[in-house]
């Protein structure tokens with residue numbers, strides 16, 4: 001038994017994908033971890049499920065969608081990596097998909113078309129998220145919830161209220177996934193500053209829609225001498241990154257592949273935190289006292305119980321201070337809209 005466990009740990013640590021995905025994972029033991037993807041057959045769900053299948057920290061991968069799950073699950077299950085894959089295809093199977101989950105990732109819901117804002121998705125997605133969160137409260141109340149469905153600025157407060165109603169709310173376990181904003185900020189900054197993209201770090205704070213997305217390029221590393229005009233343009237491009245993709249896809253949806261990448265990075269960080277890897281830090285939209293708003297995205301230290309510490313904003317440039325004040329009313333109104341929906 002012990003020999004076979006050691007052998008399986010050895011094979012996990014020597015496969016090429018393991019090296020890529022297990023950076024910074026120091027412990028010898030690889031615990032069993034179940035990840036459930038809700039909306040697994042969608043534009044984001046499919047590549048995200050693929051990336052989670054490649055993640056050696058995952059032992060069980062549950063794929064749930066209301067359409068096309070069996071095909072996606074059968075397809076992904078043939079990949080020769082650690083996790084066992086099971087597909088769940090109907091409302092009646094949602095409980096089984098969630099039972100025992102350590103991390104639940106939610107990319108279920110409709111995406112934008114050109115001309116729409118993320119808030120235009122509220123009417124449909126709020127109801128979808130509400131139903132899924134009620135099931136999470138019932139079947140895996142201790143799971144870390146990674147909310148991708150838009151509008152994130154409202155769906156996270158909706159989830160919080162649903163969990164409060166069920167008596168299961170733990171603010172340490174609820175995350176709005178804003179990693180794509182960070183991914184974009186890093187890419188755009190590296191291009192403009194002509195620095196190696198793999199070395200770039202840029203915190204992105206606030207929320208996940210338009211001007212509520214506030215990249216802090218004054219804290220970007222490696223440092224570069226960019227003009228005010230260049231920094232303004234970079235900020236705007238990061239804020240409008242989602243719209244750039246929506247327009248390029250011309251009615252065929254919004255970012256899926258880059259979002260799957262971002263979602264996989266964030267889920268991996270959650271798993272590392274759960275497994276006790278030290279100093280795992282990612283930006284996320286969480287319950288917060290960093291500003292006067294009840295939810296706010298900033299850098300968060302992840303640990304064995306989810307959020308270990310919500311880190312402050314650090315020092316901001318005058319331009320960023322102005323951006324911060326400008327975003328607050330819009331972000332607050334989206335948060336309140338979510339709370340109102342879930343409490344009425």
Ligand SMILES: NC(=O)C1=CN([C@@H]2O[C@H](COP(=O)(O)OP(=O)(O)OC[C@H]3O[C@@H](n4cnc5c(N)ncnc54)[C@H](O)[C@@H]3O)[C@@H](O)[C@H]2O)C=CC1
Nearest residue numbers: 039041042043044065066108109110111148149150180259
């Ligand atoms: N947080 C972020 O940075 C980003 C968020 N998004 C959001 O992610 C969501 C999904 O986008 P896509 O994957 O492109 O959409 P999609 O339409 O391709 O896929 C959505 C999937 O959700 C499923 N679904 C709908 N209702 C469901 C329910 N009750 N239970 C389980 N599954 C359900 C659908 O069957 C479909 O397979 C959208 O709301 C989009 O705006 C997209 C990109 C970035």
Ligand SMILES: O=C([O-])CC(=O)C(=O)O
Nearest residue numbers: 112180241242243254255
């Ligand atoms: O823009 C959208 O609708 C999808 C999204 O959230 C993003 O790509 O950041």
